Amino acid sequence: MGQIGKQSIEFENPPYLLSSSSVVGQKESEGPLGKLFDEIVEDPMAGQGNWEEGESEFMKRAISLAIKKAGLKTEQIRYLFAGDLLGQLIATSFGVKDFEIPLFGIYGACSSAGEGLSLASMTVAAGYAKYAVVASSSHFGSAEKQFRFPLEYGNQRPLSSTWTVTGSGAFVVSKEKSDVQISGITTGKIMDYGIKDSMNMGAAMAPAAAQVIYQHLRDFGRRPEDYDHIITGDLGTIGQEILIRLLKENDYDISKQHMDCGIEIFSPEAQDTNAGGSGCACSAVTLSAMVLPAIQRGEWKRVLFVPTGALLSTVSFNEGQSVPGIAHGVLLERSDK
Amino acid sequence: MGQIGKQSIEFENPPYLLSSSSVVGQKESEGPLGKLFDEIVEDPMAGQGNWEEGESEFMKRAISLAIKKAGLKTEQIRYLFAGDLLGQLIATSFGVKDFEIPLFGIYGACSSAGEGLSLASMTVAAGYAKYAVVASSSHFGSAEKQFRFPLEYGNQRPLSSTWTVTGSGAFVVSKEKSDVQISGITTGKIMDYGIKDSMNMGAAMAPAAAQVIYQHLRDFGRRPEDYDHIITGDLGTIGQEILIRLLKENDYDISKQHMDCGIEIFSPEAQDTNAGGSGCACSAVTLSAMVLPAIQRGEWKRVLFVPTGALLSTVSFNEGQSVPGIAHGVLLERSDK
Numbered sequence: 001m002g003q004i005g006k007q008s009i010e011f012e013n014p015p016y017l018l019s020s021s022s023v024v025g026q027k028e029s030e031g032p033l034g035k036l037f038d039e040i041v042e043d044p045m046a047g048q049g050n051w052e053e054g055e056s057e058f059m060k061r062a063i064s065l066a067i068k069k070a071g072l073k074t075e076q077i078r079y080l081f082a083g084d085l086l087g088q089l090i091a092t093s094f095g096v097k098d099f100e101i102p103l104f105g106i107y108g109a110c111s112s113a114g115e116g117l118s119l120a121s122m123t124v125a126a127g128y129a130k131y132a133v134v135a136s137s138s139h140f141g142s143a144e145k146q147f148r149f150p151l152e153y154g155n156q157r158p159l160s161s162t163w164t165v166t167g168s169g170a171f172v173v174s175k176e177k178s179d180v181q182i183s184g185i186t187t188g189k190i191m192d193y194g195i196k197d198s199m200n201m202g203a204a205m206a207p208a209a210a211q212v213i214y215q216h217l218r219d220f221g222r223r224p225e226d227y228d229h230i231i232t233g234d235l236g237t238i239g240q241e242i243l244i245r246l247l248k249e250n251d252y253d254i255s256k257q258h259m260d261c262g263i264e265i266f267s268p269e270a271q272d273t274n275a276g277g278s279g280c281a282c283s284a285v286t287l288s289a290m291v292l293p294a295i296q297r298g299e300w301k302r303v304l305f306v307p308t309g310a311l312l313s314t315v316s317f318n319e320g321q322s323v324p325g326i327a328h329g330v331l332l333e334r335s336d337k
Numbered sequence: 338m339g340q341i342g343k344q345s346i347e348f349e350n351p352p353y354l355l356s357s358s359s360v361v362g363q364k365e366s367e368g369p370l371g372k373l374f375d376e377i378v379e380d381p382m383a384g385q386g387n388w389e390e391g392e393s394e395f396m397k398r399a400i401s402l403a404i405k406k407a408g409l410k411t412e413q414i415r416y417l418f419a420g421d422l423l424g425q426l427i428a429t430s431f432g433v434k435d436f437e438i439p440l441f442g443i444y445g446a447c448s449s450a451g452e453g454l455s456l457a458s459m460t461v462a463a464g465y466a467k468y469a470v471v472a473s474s475s476h477f478g479s480a481e482k483q484f485r486f487p488l489e490y491g492n493q494r495p496l497s498s499t500w501t502v503t504g505s506g507a508f509v510v511s512k513e514k515s516d517v518q519i520s521g522i523t524t525g526k527i528m529d530y531g532i533k534d535s536m537n538m539g540a541a542m543a544p545a546a547a548q549v550i551y552q553h554l555r556d557f558g559r560r561p562e563d564y565d566h567i568i569t570g571d572l573g574t575i576g577q578e579i580l581i582r583l584l585k586e587n588d589y590d591i592s593k594q595h596m597d598c599g600i601e602i603f604s605p606e607a608q609d610t611n612a613g614g615s616g617c618a619c620s621a622v623t624l625s626a627m628v629l630p631a632i633q634r635g636e637w638k639r640v641l642f643v644p645t646g647a648l649l650s651t652v653s654f655n656e657g658q659s660v661p662g663i664a665h666g667v668l669l670e671r672s673d674k
Contacts (some may be wrong), residue, residue, distance in 0.1 A: 027514030102524035126463035187439035313425035
């Protein structure tokens with residue numbers, strides 16, 4: 001059923017994105033996409049006692065909203081595919097436990113939305129579920145605490161650094177028709193170019209994004225011109241340059257089609273976010289708030305959505321390891337309905 | 338295709354376990370199952386520079402061996418489903434990157450082998466892959482460092498504590514017939530009974546195991562007597578008592594059928610392992626070394642394999658959160674071939 005090329009699936013009976021949601025923090029609401037998000041939560045702890053519980057609350061609200069927008073009840077959701085950046089996925093565990101939906105916990109760093117959408121569409125297309133939900137979250141406070149310095153320390157951030165998006169996006173995948181179909185997926189493998197700078201994740205992730213986009217185009221026998229946009233997750237401005245160069249060296253020029261959620265979500269000059277936004281929420285909320293509506297309105301007919309993840313941990317980093325990258329491609333098309 | 342009851346799938350065309358492997362450390366080799374494991378690595382760092390890289394090496398060897406035992410080449414594996422206990426899955430990332438197989442990173446704590454086998458069998462049964470590999474790992478040193486105390490501190494371990502298994506198990510799932518078929522799965526949801534003792538994970542996981550076993554029996558319309566064994570992952574002796582009691586209260590007596598990998602793998606008196614073994618590797622290597630051979634020999638016809646996970650992190654623990662549990666059921670049967 002639908003295996004094509006080396007790393008892709010083209011669904012014979014594609015599943016659809018029935019609904020989506022985006023719940024973000026104050027800083028995100030002040031960025032260029034601010035007016036497009038479903039819900040703004042100004043308190044970074046979202047009324048909870050700490051950042052991690054706050055992040056869980058963002059995910060909880062995003063999932064509830066996506067299910068509500070699809071006109072469904074929680075009991076109708078057969079599977080939940082969810083993940084975040086924190087050790088042992090605690091934002092997810094505590095965010096989703098009250099829903100009591102059978103859960104597949106996923107970890108692909110900031111590519112998690114792509115991994116989740118891939119698995120959910122495989123599941124729904126195969127008939128294992130009528131409705132599946134995908135969710136991912138990230139939080140500036142919990143991520144800085146997990147990966148870098150205490151916020152109170154006020155460290156300087158190099159220009160190559162990105163700003164972790166606070167928020168969560170959720171999606172309902174179903175066989176019921178909607179305006180947006182998931183026509184296929186291209187599953188990424190880990191690429192390690194030996195980057196050791198945790199403040200330059202764009203460079204760490206660009207090779208993985210390049211590999212997945214290259215293989216996607218080969219597997220589907222298409223050229224960049226066949227896409228309205230090829231949209232990566234959070235490469236930022238520096239990762240974008242590397243991605244475009246790597247693909248040009250391999251005969252694909254995506255400079256006209258390429259967009260990056262991390263570049264779209266913040267205004268670097270006004271918001272002091274350096275190379276752009278990042279985090280599992282970055283691609284998820286941008287997909288929900290900006291990309292899907294453009295497909296729904298018929299402005300874009302075909303988009304390759306490629307969330308990107310930097311496989312970084314403080315333990316491996318302190319032991320001198322590199323930061324490998326991974327990316328997962330999801331082919332979204334305007335459906336005939 | 339095959340959805341039954343509330344949380345289960347019964348595969349119309351079941352996938353098979355084509356091969357499996359178990360690579361463990363010295364302590365595991367000295368336990369009751371010692372002679373059954375494929376490979377013993379006496380150096381806890383497996384020739385690497387630290388425990389985390391050592392754990393990656395265990396996983397690398399387990400995957401290589403499983404692929405080799407199936408008579409396959411790495412390039413033939415379409416997907417890899419893998420996970421471990423460490424923050425951001427670093428044992429997995431660095432263990433699998435050289436294989437260059439499209440990767441779905443999974444996190445279900447010590448239930449990861451069950452989660453991976455579930456997703457791989459869904460994938461293979463749906464025709465998305467001819468061959469998929471599942472792997473999970475854990476390591477006593479890296480786990481104690483991640484979750485508890487520095488080993489040098491030599492803390493006392495309460496009797497309810499378990500000993501993290503050092504090792505990795507891997508599995509090749511395929512539609513090619515073998516002696517063991519994966520007839521179905523029952524996917525777990527998070528259960529939180531408010532346990533806050535990170536040294537009593539058996540109690541934290543037992544409710545999740547009970548829920549999944551209960552729902553499995555309901556979904557498939559069977560009684561415990563219909564199974565040769567119902568095998569949990571790492572409840573240990575204390576979790577076992579709770580599990581059996583919880584199910585008895587719900588009209589199912591599994592006391593005759595129940596086994597626990599954590600109880601099987603060590604001799605508590607001789608090896609000072611208190612309530613038993615634990616970790617992602619515990620259920621994976623026991624499945625490979627003890628359970629699958631018994632099914633292959635035809636001694637057992639039907640087994641429900643239920644790895645159990647405690648969703649514990651030092652961050653959530655220090656913030657006063659509970660330790661929720663999750664478990665994933667995999668129905669294994671002797672095939673007619």
